[in-house]
Amino acid sequence: MGFLLVFDLTSNQSFMDIRNWLTLLQTNAYCERPDIILVGNKRDLESQRVVSSEEAQKLADELNIPYVETSAATGYKVTDAVEKLLDLVMLRIEQSVDKSQLPIKRSNKRNVGSGKQSGCAC
Template sequence: MQFNSSALPTHAYCENPDIILCGNKVDMADQRVVSEQRAKEVSEKFGFQYIETSAATGQNVENAVNHLLNAVMKRMEVAVDSSRLPGRRGRSKGFLMNEDDEAEEGGSQCSC
């Protein structure tokens, strides 16, 4: 199993993206190339959660998506709480307000 973790953040929204390693085609165990143990070792090495899935049967697909969404939502919660969202620059503006909105609002700050 060849894996290049440094390539993952290239197109991510941050330097430390939320990642779940999915072993797909679990329904085709007889054709398996990478053992579950090896996949788990790689996921542990890089700090990822590992879930075996099957797109054909749907096995664990919802589980994998939910785990990833939960991780992203936790990250967003932390970012909102500490005002670290992109474009916030430490200001206490509303979540969806951008710099153009600020000009239209006469510079008033929304705390909603």
């Protein structure tokens, strides 16, 4: 399970609410440790910006989650944020698969013949 935790780079209040949102998210998520990416949106409104990249990155580091800045208006790095989240989710899924329960592929073919090694691994 993964979440984009989005705040507004032009609103100090939304930045201050991140910890509360994170607590709510972790409390109500269907898994113990959901994958989360912190997203600062409205990067295109640089003149109205009140949350610096450094502040946001520092918080992300404290929370041990990745940070990305986006602009929904221009599409800047929106795809990157989603792909980064999907990568985290897929990695978690791969790590949680109990590989000992997977069927073992066995070949019924035997290499009978001249004893020469072929390039085939079967």
